[in-house]
Amino acid sequence: QKEVEQDPGPLSVPEGAIVSLNCTYSNSAFQYFMWYRQYSRKGPELLMYTYSSGNKEDGRFTAQVDKSSKYISLFIRDSQPSDSATYLCAMSVDFGNEKLTFGTGTRLTIIP
Amino acid sequence: GAVVSQHPSRVICKSGTSVKIECRSLDFQATTMFWYRQFPKQSLMLMATSNEGSKATYEQGVEKDKFLINHASLTLSTLTVTSAHPEDSSFYICSARDWASFGYTFGSGTRLTVV
Numbered sequence: 750q751k752e753v754e755q756d757p758g759p760l761s762v763p764e765g766a767i768v769s770l771n772c773t774y775s776n777s778a779f780q781y782f783m784w785y786r787q788y789s790r791k792g793p794e795l796l797m798y799t800y801s802s803g804n805k806e807d808g809r810f811t812a813q814v815d816k817s818s819k820y821i822s823l824f825i826r827d828s829q830p831s832d833s834a835t836y837l838c839a840m841s842v843d844f845g846n847e848k849l850t851f852g853t854g855t856r857l858t859i860i861p
Numbered sequence: 862g863a864v865v866s867q868h869p870s871r872v873i874c875k876s877g878t879s880v881k882i883e884c885r886s887l888d889f890q891a892t893t894m895f896w897y898r899q900f901p902k903q904s905l906m907l908m909a910t911s912n913e914g915s916k917a918t919y920e921q922g923v924e925k926d927k928f929l930i931n932h933a934s935l936t937l938s939t940l941t942v943t944s945a946h947p948e949d950s951s952f953y954i955c956s957a958r959d960w961a962s963f964g965y966t967f968g969s970g971t972r973l974t975v976v
Contacts, residue, residue, distance in 0.1 A: 755904075791969055792865075792867070792954050792956075792967035792968050792970045793905070793954075793967045795965070795966070837904060837905070848907050849895075849965060852904060853902075853903060854903075856902075
């Protein structure tokens with residue numbers, strides 16, 4: 750069993766829709782949760798991070814963490830074609846020079 | 862924000878030759894950098910952790926003699942793929958931690974093709 754599971758998609762939604770991306774994990778020691786966006790042939794860029802359980806909102810993006818269920822989500826409101834990319838969840842146990850464990854990434858396409 | 866510069870972005874080399882990839886942290890010092898490998902439609906797999914002034918720490922299954930890592934300064938880490946073979950063709954990405962902010966900043970990646 751992988752430490753982090755993420756549906757690879759692909760996921761296609763019409764412009765303006767709400768997108769829900771999810772990851773599950775098995776290591777209960779994970780405390781820091783991140784979402785990265787990766788455009789084709791580019792390095793990942795950090796979208797959002799959260800610590801422990803709870804919600805965090807930044808513009809059109811909302812990250813949720815449910816540690817009791819070992820489940821994290823990223824919601825994108827009013828999706829735009831420019832949101833088309835691969836979204837990777839990542840987690841770590843500690844805050845520091847701790848390696849990240851990534852999900853496989855979900856490929857998202859927003860249809861104009 | 863923090864920027865990590867990685868180059869070359871693309872390289873094609875002949876089988877048996879060596880290729881060096883550079884990763885530089887701009888406007889911040891990185892005592893630790895990470896090197897990842899990504900195959901098409903797959904996630905990032907950590908290869909090694911590069912520590913300034915000391916030996917790199919390699920993940921299980923990664924050949925130390927094949928993937929040489931040097932982190933000679935606080936802003937530069939290099940990955941050298943020695944005696945490259947077609948199966949080494951992949952997307953290599955470095956990242957570094959900027960302590961002024963949360964999260965790891967990634968380079969733009971290097972597409973290596975061995976022919």
